[in-house]
Amino acid sequence: MSDPFSNTADPAGIRRQFAGVDLEELAKKHGTPFYAYDADMIRQRCADLSEWDTVRFAQKACSNIAILNLMRHEGVLVDAVSHGEIARAMAAGYQPHGKSGYQEGLPSADPIVYTADIFDRESLEAVVQHGIHVNCGSADMLEQLAERVPGANVTLRINPGFGHGHSQKTNTGGEGSKHGIWHEAVPDVLRRAEWAGLAVTGLHMHIGSGADLDHLATVAESLEKTAHDIGRSLTMISAGGGLPVPYQQDESRADLSGYFTLWDTTRKRLEDSFGHRIRLEIEPGRYLTAEAGILVTEVRATKRQGSKKYLLVDAGFHTLARPVLYGSYHPMSLCPTSTTPPRELESVAVGGPLCESGDIFTQEEGGFVSTRDLPPARVGDFLIIEVAGAYGFVMASNYNSKPFPAEILIDRGSSQLVRARQSADEIFSGEYIPKT
Ligand SMILES: *Cc1c(COP(=O)(O)O)cnc(C)c1O
DSSP states (O other), X not given: OOOHHHHSOOTTSBOOEETTEEHXXXXXHHXXXXXXXXXXXXXXXXXXXXXXXXXXXXGGGSOOHHHHHHHHHTTOEEEESXXXXXXHHHHTTOOSSSSTTOOTTSOOOOSEEEEESOOOHHHHHHHHHHTXXXXXXXXXXXXXXXXXXXXXXXXXEEEOSOOOOSSGGGBOSSTTOOOSXXXXXXXXXXXXXXXXXXXXXXXXXXXXSOOOHHHXXXXXXXXXXXXXXXXXXXXXXXXXXXXXOOSSTTXXXXXXXXXXXXXXXXXXXXXXXXXXXXXXXXXXXXXXXXXXXXXXXXXXXXXXXXXXXXXXXXXXXXXXXXXXXXXXXXXXXXXXXXXXOOOOOEEEEEEOSSSSTTOBSSBOTTSOBOOEEEOOOOTTOEEEEOSOSSSSGGGOOOGGGOOOOEEEEEETTEEEEEXXXXXXXXXXXXXXXXXX
């Protein structure tokens, strides 16, 4: 079941089960919309990366504490980009610091690392209070940390001056990116770190989604050069995230062993020149959870607008924002409530309930409404939006005062609610009418 497309729809675009569980039953029990995650597929994705010394989950991709707990059991460590994510990791059982990443002969790994370009004040407090290791994306962070935690070890996130990404909005390197310490500023930042009494022990580059190996070779080269600027205090390098997953059937899988070999070679050269071991980390988000998640919605209306047929479902961009944000493609299938034999596919546009014309799941970058070939659907059928386990729930909003959807984890044939759908009261809890 490691190929989402074999776990999906039959050729007629029908899917009645997910991870061995009947979808119609699940939908009737929990209501829609909801996200469902396949625990075994997440385990498989973690296992795919077992060559790396450390797999650190970029939890912003899918941060439910049940998912984090699952990752922890797989020996995966965690990245946090906010004090909320630090709190989540701890709620899921991660120790804030210590030697949980201990492996024979290797420098130890911090279970939780805070990675960002700034400290908001609450995040700085959380980092100080719990002794969290920090991956600094700006020189200001170094100074703010040194003031509170003299002598801390830090990692530097470098912007190598070029980037890569599946969209302008996910490109994380180059002049057009706010992320990381500009490569040319590194010598100056190192002097400031030394002056502030901080030891730079780690080096990190995350330049966006994509795994073009030629391009990565350039990234690794740039990291190696910066590693020599830092020198012998260095004990960890991180390749960042950005491992792609196939969203369309004709997309191929990333060459994981080529990817590892490239970084491992860089690591070994650094070990030879420094005369000590260097831990090699990878920091995927999407790769670990995207294919393991689906969004289940109910068809609530079907209508024709001129020549176009629309399916309107009870999830919208408040539930899954990737199509409206990036024009992202998600495979779709239908779980019909009737058992009538499949008929010919028809081209439909799929939209949600929001009072907003951009609330369309079948759109391309630039907002153009396109269509998808799906089995004819009736009100009450369930539309399944696939490969939705990364940057799905975590980007949900309460726009139109719609509740956050439920989340369900399926493990070895049994399903558990891991987040209840919000109630209307919960949507506006924390709001007050001023006293007169
Ligand atoms: C988002 C992010 C990742 C994960 O990116 P994916 O494309 O989901 O693998 C890794 N590291 C950092 C610092 C990030 O911000």
